[in-house]
Amino acid sequence: MGVQRAIQLGIVVPCYNEEPVLRDTTTRLLALLDRLIAAGKIAVASRIYYVDDGSRDGTWALIEELAQQHERVGGLRLSRNRGHQNALLAGLYTVPGDAIVSVDADLQDDVEAIERMVDACHDGADIVYGVRDDRSIDTAFKRWTAQAFYRLMALFGVEIVYNHADFRLMSRRAIDALRDYHEVNLFLRGIVPLIGFPTATVSYARRARRAGESKYPSRRMLSLAWEGITSFSITPLRIVTALGAVIFALTVLMSFYVLGVRLLTDAAVPGWASTVLPIYLLGGIQILSIGILGEYLGKIYREVKQRPRYVVQQTVNV
Ligand code: UDP
Numbered sequence: 677m678g679v680q681r682a683i684q685l686g687i688v689v690p691c692y693n694e695e696p697v698l699r700d701t702t703t704r705l706l707a708l709l710d711r712l713i714a715a716g717k718i719a720v721a722s723r724i725y726y727v728d729d730g731s732r733d734g735t736w737a738l739i740e741e742l743a744q745q746h747e748r749v750g751g752l753r754l755s756r757n758r759g760h761q762n763a764l765l766a767g768l769y770t771v772p773g774d775a776i777v778s779v780d781a782d783l784q785d786d787v788e789a790i791e792r793m794v795d796a797c798h799d800g801a802d803i804v805y806g807v808r809d810d811r812s813i814d815t816a817f818k819r820w821t822a823q824a825f826y827r828l829m830a831l832f833g834v835e836i837v838y839n840h841a842d843f844r845l846m847s848r849r850a851i852d853a854l855r856d857y858h859e860v861n862l863f864l865r866g867i868v869p870l871i872g873f874p875t876a877t878v879s880y881a882r883r884a885r886r887a888g889e890s891k892y893p894s895r896r897m898l899s900l901a902w903e904g905i906t907s908f909s910i911t912p913l914r915i916v917t918a919l920g921a922v923i924f925a926l927t928v929l930m931s932f933y934v935l936g937v938r939l940l941t942d943a944a945v946p947g948w949a950s951t952v953l954p955i956y957l958l959g960g961i962q963i964l965s966i967g968i969l970g971e972y973l974g975k976i977y978r979e980v981k982q983r984p985r986y987v988v989q990q991t992v993n994v
């Protein structure tokens with residue numbers, strides 16, 4: 677972006693049942709905004725925007741209350757729960773600002789890193805990735821699964837920033853470029869690197885959740901990982917194709933052998949095993965292949981419908 681003037685910063689915070697943390701989060705983010713404004717790094721019009729992702733608790737009422745108390749707090753409310761990625765997108769596309777930072781409501785990602793993101797933005801970066809360089813606070817299970825996920829993504833040829841979640845800064849023009857990616861199977865971490873533009877990274881230590889509990893149980897984590905792989909890579913399809921080719925080659929060799937035995941010798945009758953075994957084997961492989969094909973077909977099905985990814989029901993201060 678390369679602007680030297682103070683940038684108007686928007687901080688987008690997706691919230692799903694985050695009533696227990698929001699006050700604390702607001703205090704800390706407002707303090708940060710005040711400091712950056714005083715330092716002349718961001719414009720006075722900079723704001724925090726909460727996106728209520730169809731919470732069932734008093735999150736929206738609290739957002740309205742906070743917006744009334746503080747002029748630098750705004751919010752939008754989605755018509756129902758659409759998931760973290762869609763809530764984030766709703767925020768990115770709706771709120772004003774020269775640059776938008778996205779951060780989780782629980783502030784597990786160090787807000788102090790936002791100042792360094794803004795600095796990097798002043799130095800010309802359009803996208804600044806927050807990277808966790810210390811995850812000692814996470815459970816061994818979460819660390820291990822996260823690492824396995826990043827490895828697998830790399831193996832499958834998906835370009836993704838290691839240990840980067842959705843804590844990042846994007847310039848206005850990067851967000852405008854993002855609008856041209858219309859996919860419904862939304863995995864922002866995979867899409868953002870495809871945009872290009874000058875990028876930078878900022879590292880920080882991940883902290884414990886300040887209050888409330890994780891909205892990403894293992895099931896949701898697994899579903900996000902699966903979305904990431906199948907939305908960006910056709911390697912699973914290729915593996916099945918390769919497997920099919922190998923099996924086919926073996927079958928051809930096997931037929932020659934069987935024919936040879938049958939025609940050139942008067943040895944054994946074809947056995948039960950050589951008949952039944954391939955049936956099982958091929959049956960299994962076919963079912964697996966159909967399953968994977970179905971997965972991609974399902975994606976095409978959802979994409980072609982072009983359904984809206986979110987619906988904004990209400991806004992305050994936006
Ligand atoms: N979140 C959301 N919609 C959902 C689930 C989560 O907007 O359906 C938000 C949540 O409020 C939080 C962020 O996504 O701000 C990350 O969730 P969480 O902190 O629970 O995930 P974890 O840090 O445990 O991976």
Ligand code: MG
Nearest residue numbers: 780782784885
């Ligand atoms: Mg969290």
